[in-house]
Amino acid sequence: xxxxxxxxxxxxxxxxxxxxxxxxxxxxxxxxxxxxxTTPADAMGKILRVVHNNCGERPQVGKVFKxxxxxxxxxxxxxxxxxxxxxxxxxxxxxxxxxxxxxEAAMISDDALRFNSTANPMLTKLFNQWHPGGxxxxxxxxxxxxxxxxxxxHQVVAPDSSASVxxxxxxxxxxxxxxxxxxxxxxxxxxxxxxRLAANPMAQRYGSPAGNNGKIVYPSxxxxxxxxxxxxxxxxxxxxxxPDLRVAQAQQVSAPSGQRxxxxxxxxxxxxxxxxxxxxxxxxxxxxxxxxxxxxxxxxALSMSLIPPNLANQExxxxxxxLSSFQVNxxxxxxxxxxxxxxxxxQIHAIGQAAxxxxxxxxxxxxxxxRTWEAQQDSQDRRGQAVNNYLLDQTVLQDNDMDGHGTVGHxxxxxxxAEALVKADPNRYxxxxxxxxxxxxxx
Numbered sequence: 001x002x003x004x005x006x007x008x009x010x011x012x013x014x015x016x017x018x019x020x021x022x023x024x025x026x027x028x029x030x031x032x033x034x035x036x037x038t039t040p041a042d043a044m045g046k047i048l049r050v051v052h053n054n055c056g057e058r059p060q061v062g063k064v065f066k067x068x069x070x071x072x073x074x075x076x077x078x079x080x081x082x083x084x085x086x087x088x089x090x091x092x093x094x095x096x097x098x099x100x101x102x103x104e105a106a107m108i109s110d111d112a113l114r115f116n117s118t119a120n121p122m123l124t125k126l127f128n129q130w131h132p133g134g135x136x137x138x139x140x141x142x143x144x145x146x147x148x149x150x151x152x153x154h155q156v157v158a159p160d161s162s163a164s165v166x167x168x169x170x171x172x173x174x175x176x177x178x179x180x181x182x183x184x185x186x187x188x189x190x191x192x193x194x195x196r197l198a199a200n201p202m203a204q205r206y207g208s209p210a211g212n213n214g215k216i217v218y219p220s221x222x223x224x225x226x227x228x229x230x231x232x233x234x235x236x237x238x239x240x241x242x243p244d245l246r247v248a249q250a251q252q253v254s255a256p257s258g259q260r261x262x263x264x265x266x267x268x269x270x271x272x273x274x275x276x277x278x279x280x281x282x283x284x285x286x287x288x289x290x291x292x293x294x295x296x297x298x299x300x301a302l303s304m305s306l307i308p309p310n311l312a313n314q315e316x317x318x319x320x321x322x323l324s325s326f327q328v329n330x331x332x333x334x335x336x337x338x339x340x341x342x343x344x345x346x347q348i349h350a351i352g353q354a355a356x357x358x359x360x361x362x363x364x365x366x367x368x369x370x371r372t373w374e375a376q377q378d379s380q381d382r383r384g385q386a387v388n389n390y391l392l393d394q395t396v397l398q399d400n401d402m403d404g405h406g407t408v409g410h411x412x413x414x415x416x417x418a419e420a421l422v423k424a425d426p427n428r429y430x431x432x433x434x435x436x437x438x439x440x441x442x443x
Contacts, residue, residue, distance in 0.1 A: 027110030027118040031130040037103040040073040040095035041254035047093050047107055048077065056082035062326045063286055063303060064254060066263045068316055072096045076325040078112060088112035096132050104132035116152040124149060148314045150321040162332040165192060166325035168318060178333040182322060188315055190305045192326045196238055200296035214238060216300055220292045224260045225250050228287055235302055236270050244274040261288040281306040378439065385443030386434040396432040396442045397421065410441050
């Protein structure tokens with residue numbers, strides 16, 4: 001992958017020449033100006049597309065973070081290089097806007113089995129040589145003044161294969177459902193892809209406030225940077241915490257389509273007051289919100305780290321590398337979500353089927369009640385007409401051959417007329433009893 005950047009870098013007058021270095025301790029380093037890129041995200045995308053083309057598959061990319069103390073975007077990636085005998089590769093990409101219409105980027109990469117041991121030497125060499133836009137870069141890969149470089153990392157995978165992250169030796173981890181947490185030996189904590197359902201306040205008009213239990217209730221259309229402190233606090237309050245948050249820096253960063261993401265740093269205590277800021281754990285966070293649905297609900301996702309203050313300089317770069325290395329296997333997450341939802345969906349279907357059966361039974365009972373009532377009304381109308389005929393000396397008479405072709409008809413005539421017609425032609429005329437009256441004709 002040593003020539004990847006050369007293929008997409010252009011060299012305007014005075015631009016820094018792209019460099020491709022075979023590191024003596026292993027791995028490849030590339031950096032320079034990315035032609036045609038207008039944003040750091042665009043530059044990183046161009047680099048990763050070349051990786052895709054050269055390796056024959058799409059790289060798996062972790063979350064994009066700002067490198068502490070700089071404006072550099074960074075992301076961790078892995079890929080299988082099919083052109084080199086299906087060899088697993090790992091690497092990191094960096095990008096920064098170094099001037100008007102000028103985006104510079106860099107990449108380090110190596111065999112995945114060696115990357116943990118070669119990443120730090122490559123980062124040190126990169127930042128000793130690469131000074132995008134002429135601005136001074138730190139002498140090593142870590143930033144923030146006196147920070148140590150990241151420790152060697154090794155990849156671990158959640159038991160359900162839904163996510164992976166790279167951590168140092170001596171760290172432990174747990175995870176499932178696309179969420180992971182890594183714990184260091186000195187109370188360092190990195191939480192990855194925590195999610196919580198949120199609701200716009202106006203959505204409460206569609207249901208009782210009790211329906212928002214466990215949700216974050218906060219407008220979805222506010223400026224994400226301004227909203228970060230509120231959303232962070234509400235997120236942990238929904239988990240039973242009461243955080244003391246001191247934000248030093250927050251800025252909106254590139255995000256997947258339909259999301260808005262904020263990268264923030266500072267100090268925080270998740271439960272209770274933290275006291276003096278310098279005594280509080282140092283935090284770094286990426287908080288993302290999705291677009292709201294038709295009923296105003298949306299999701300808030302949070303990845304963050306907490307480092308004890310006495311270890312901040314030593315662990316800052318390591319924790320940043322851990323955050324950058326996180327990857328989600330969306331296919332597994334989707335499969336698990338569908339499996340979890342299946343019993344609820346089946347229950348909903350069963351409830352719906354039972355409700356439909358009850359509705360059908362109620363409808364049939366109602367129809368039977370109507371038929372019974374209508375039969376009673378009809379019988380009453382017939383009897384009433386019979387009484388009325390009796391009082392008027394009238395009789396309902398049936399003519400079995402009205403037009404000489406066997407057409408049957410009914411008519412109400414005087415009693416004497418009816419008797420005379422029946423006596424004269426009993427085959428054609430007959431007296432109609434009350435049960436056989438025709439509705440709409442005889443009554």
